[in-house]
Amino acid sequence: MEDERSLSDICGGRLALHRRYYSPSCLEFCLSCPRISLRSITAVTCTVWLAAYGLFTLCENSMILSAAIFITLLGLLGYLHFVKIDHETLLIIDSLGIQMTSSYASGKESTTFIEMGKVKDVIINEAIYMQKVIYYLCILLKDPVEPHGISQVVPIFQSAKPRLDCLIEVYRSCQEILAHQKAASTSP
Amino acid sequence: MRSSSSPFFLSFNSGPGMVLKAFFPTCCASADSGLLVGRWVPEQSSAVVLAVVHFPFIPVQVKELLAQVQQASQVGVAVLGTWCHRRQEPEESLGHFLEGLGTLFSHEPWLQLCRERGSKSWNCKATRRQGPTPLAPACEDQVMLIFYDQRKVLLSRLHPPAALPERQAGDATASAGGLAAVFDTVARSEVLFQSDRFDEGPVRLTHWQSEGVEASILVELAKRAAGPVCLLLACLLSLVSAASACRVFRPWPLSFIWSKLSTCEQLRHRLDQLTLVVSAHRAEGPAQLMRKANTLVSVLLDMALGLLLLSWLHRKDRFAHLAEALVPVADRVAEELQHLLQWLMGAPAGLKMNRALDQVLGRFFLYHIHLWISYIHLMSPFIEHILWHLGLSACLGLTVALSILSDIISLLTFHIYCFYVYGARLYSLKIHGLSSLWRLFRGKKWNVLRQRVDSCSYDLDQLFIGTLLFTILIFLLPTTALYYLVFTLLRLLVVTVQGLVHLLVDLINSLPLYSLGLRLCRPYRLAAGVKFRVLEHEAGRPLRLLMQINPLPFSHVVRTYRLPSCGCHPKHSWGSLCRKLFFGELIYPWRQRGDKQD
Numbered sequence: 001m002e003d004e005r006s007l008s009d010i011c012g013g014r015l016a017l018h019r020r021y022y023s024p025s026c027l028e029f030c031l032s033c034p035r036i037s038l039r040s041i042t043a044v045t046c047t048v049w050l051a052a053y054g055l056f057t058l059c060e061n062s063m064i065l066s067a068a069i070f071i072t073l074l075g076l077l078g079y080l081h082f083v084k085i086d087h088e089t090l091l092i093i094d095s096l097g098i099q100m101t102s103s104y105a106s107g108k109e110s111t112t113f114i115e116m117g118k119v120k121d122v123i124i125n126e127a128i129y130m131q132k133v134i135y136y137l138c139i140l141l142k143d144p145v146e147p148h149g150i151s152q153v154v155p156i157f158q159s160a161k162p163r164l165d166c167l168i169e170v171y172r173s174c175q176e177i178l179a180h181q182k183a184a185s186t187s188p
Numbered sequence: 189m190r191s192s193s194s195p196f197f198l199s200f201n202s203g204p205g206m207v208l209k210a211f212f213p214t215c216c217a218s219a220d221s222g223l224l225v226g227r228w229v230p231e232q233s234s235a236v237v238l239a240v241v242h243f244p245f246i247p248v249q250v251k252e253l254l255a256q257v258q259q260a261s262q263v264g265v266a267v268l269g270t271w272c273h274r275r276q277e278p279e280e281s282l283g284h285f286l287e288g289l290g291t292l293f294s295h296e297p298w299l300q301l302c303r304e305r306g307s308k309s310w311n312c313k314a315t316r317r318q319g320p321t322p323l324a325p326a327c328e329d330q331v332m333l334i335f336y337d338q339r340k341v342l343l344s345r346l347h348p349p350a351a352l353p354e355r356q357a358g359d360a361t362a363s364a365g366g367l368a369a370v371f372d373t374v375a376r377s378e379v380l381f382q383s384d385r386f387d388e389g390p391v392r393l394t395h396w397q398s399e400g401v402e403a404s405i406l407v408e409l410a411k412r413a414a415g416p417v418c419l420l421l422a423c424l425l426s427l428v429s430a431a432s433a434c435r436v437f438r439p440w441p442l443s444f445i446w447s448k449l450s451t452c453e454q455l456r457h458r459l460d461q462l463t464l465v466v467s468a469h470r471a472e473g474p475a476q477l478m479r480k481a482n483t484l485v486s487v488l489l490d491m492a493l494g495l496l497l498l499s500w501l502h503r504k505d506r507f508a509h510l511a512e513a514l515v516p517v518a519d520r521v522a523e524e525l526q527h528l529l530q531w532l533m534g535a536p537a538g539l540k541m542n543r544a545l546d547q548v549l550g551r552f553f554l555y556h557i558h559l560w561i562s563y564i565h566l567m568s569p570f571i572e573h574i575l576w577h578l579g580l581s582a583c584l585g586l587t588v589a590l591s592i593l594s595d596i597i598s599l600l601t602f603h604i605y606c607f608y609v610y611g612a613r614l615y616s617l618k619i620h621g622l623s624s625l626w627r628l629f630r631g632k633k634w635n636v637l638r639q640r641v642d643s644c645s646y647d648l649d650q651l652f653i654g655t656l657l658f659t660i661l662i663f664l665l666p667t668t669a670l671y672y673l674v675f676t677l678l679r680l681l682v683v684t685v686q687g688l689v690h691l692l693v694d695l696i697n698s699l700p701l702y703s704l705g706l707r708l709c710r711p712y713r714l715a716a717g718v719k720f721r722v723l724e725h726e727a728g729r730p731l732r733l734l735m736q737i738n739p740l741p742f743s744h745v746v747r748t749y750r751l752p753s754c755g756c757h758p759k760h761s762w763g764s765l766c767r768k769l770f771f772g773e774l775i776y777p778w779r780q781r782g783d784k785q786d
Contacts, residue, residue, distance in 0.1 A: 022722055023731045025207055025332070091720065093733070095207045095233065096332070097366075099720055111719040111738055115366050117232075184207075 009033075009161045010134050017166055019173075025094030027177060029170050031160040032087040036105060041076070048072050081106040085159040090170065094177050095184065098122075098139060100156055112154075116181055118142055120150060122174040124167050135164045137171060208314045208329045209234040210299060211370055211735070213338040216240045216271070217303070219394040223289065224268045224299060225254065225380075227373045232366045233329075235268050235299055236373045238338075238380055239395040247292055249390040260379045269299025269314075290315075297329060312730040334720070336735045338396040340712040341374045342381075344737050345474055347716055347748060367718055421466040429459055451581075451591040454693065457753070458585065462487060478749055481702040486751065490585035490696060497589055498582045507579060511572035518564045518600055522557050525603070529553050532671065541667045549671055553607055560603045587693045594689045601682045608679035609774065615672040616772030618661055625658035676769065700749035704742065711739035 003019040018030040052068030084105040091099040097115040120140040127134055137156045143149035211234060219240045226237040241250055250267065257265045270289055290298045297316040312331035346368055381397045383389050446452045461483045501507060533550035535541070582589040627633060628651070633644035706713050715737045723732040768775050
């Protein structure tokens, strides 16, 4: 079953949380970031071209204009392919693991999968970010050497940066599945 | 001990709450009904299905085949359950027959997968007996189906590689983490995939190669031809290395020159690499194989680029142009240096120099330049021939040509190097003298035993002479410092140019081109991990996932498979470099490995 809600991130932008419940042991959360706006693209392109035209009137070299067009195109492609994240997905499968996917605006997807055997816990942590105190959800990984130690902290939803209400919902669902997993792994 | 066919064995971690994961190959999804054959991993409660055995079969022959496979591959292959691919109407007789098989090939838990032909609905059941007797009530586990592409999982290699257990008798311990065990199982069971459906064996299997074993004629021919070719090359290379190690090159001046030339270093490096590639030993593991392949591709590309350069140089008789241009360029450089020295001997940048010292140093360096110009003019008739013969060596590779270029730059700027050494030595002498006399001025002394500054009472005449010398040195300091500064900057310029050339050579030497090509064309071969996708899900049906291989990012490929190179790295940090420059110590920023400290 599916569920969709509209929330906001720490800067006030609109986010959409899409929750899909496949089975008691499999859950997916999809956070969609605000899309790239036409206004900002137009503003950046106009600035770059105005600067290039200014240089052209100084130097009388038409290579500057072609270079400016080239730079704008490459910059836009690079931004869409490497920087702008469209939506982030968290997929939890009981007894298999947790998978985080980031989809970029150009369609590229980068996925990380963490096996359940390495996951110690999922927690909400506080951080001081410039002048704000923000909350973020993260996965704690077990240390292979020390049984009570933590080897790594992996933050989730790093570019969407949702607020506490969204995080609490995701946290509750994750804890249900993790509790189920712990009960299954310790039962004789 | 861990044989999965014993009915008394109960897995300790998988209680009734844990979901059973069935890894099912996508090639078997359209196969006819039969038995599921694979490996059961109790720690992760997962069943890795490797193949499907079709009806009709004789159970004894199936058991024999499984025993053979288990012997050859050290993987605990067993019958895991039944597979039913049927029409719309369920056939009752088939259902009972399949359940009867459960008693024949006893396995805990017994998996029953069922699919309706032409539709996407699957049914899975895993039954487990709760007691030692066959009459005890069975309990069912929840099943999760994970599809995987058998061929890709077989060929891929996980990074970082899990510590694979050595081949032991019986079931290998699944100390490899969850999914690494799946990869390991499929990779080791290659012997099961050798028979295809055209074989006349007693048992009919379906797996990824059952439509016919794949092979390429070119690859097979290359494998056959590789043996004698490698032998021939190995003999040639051993001859070359024996020749280079012979007595003629031992005496001191020659061996010193060979150690300083970067061309010899590069040639030696290439010889080592080629010897490694054509050696008769088989590669120990996948890492060694990748290294050999990377080295071979790198050497071939190098030679191709070298031949390209050679053909470009020969095309418009460029050698003659180069040789003609070389002597005037060297002359021009010497002339510019002379102008620089004349400028320094005057009033450079408005500073007032000590006239006597200035003239001495200036004349000394001018004489050097005069010697240098005469030497260049002496060599000028032979330049073209030398260049032509050196250019021939470009067919050994672009890196050799670049090393020769770097050596030529060193030779042509030898006078700048000499000037730098003179200036630096003079300056460092002055600085040491100054620091010692400054201590005397304050009434202190350097204690060599205790490595610290101690107070000391000097005699009056010692103090007098010391102060006099101190004054002389400090007034002569600007002149010496200026000469030192100018020549150090020139030397740093030359060193920067050479460093760039060496950087390029290093890049060509160490870039793992074969691995990068593999990552581009066959991304599933180099796996950083896996990723899952949830397939269409209907309520009441088991959860179906598709497991795909997550390829390694390019930066990790370069980092993991980088070839060892001559190691041309700057040996000093910026801080120590500045310190050495200030005190006038000689700097050698780009050190080759194995160079002795000067």
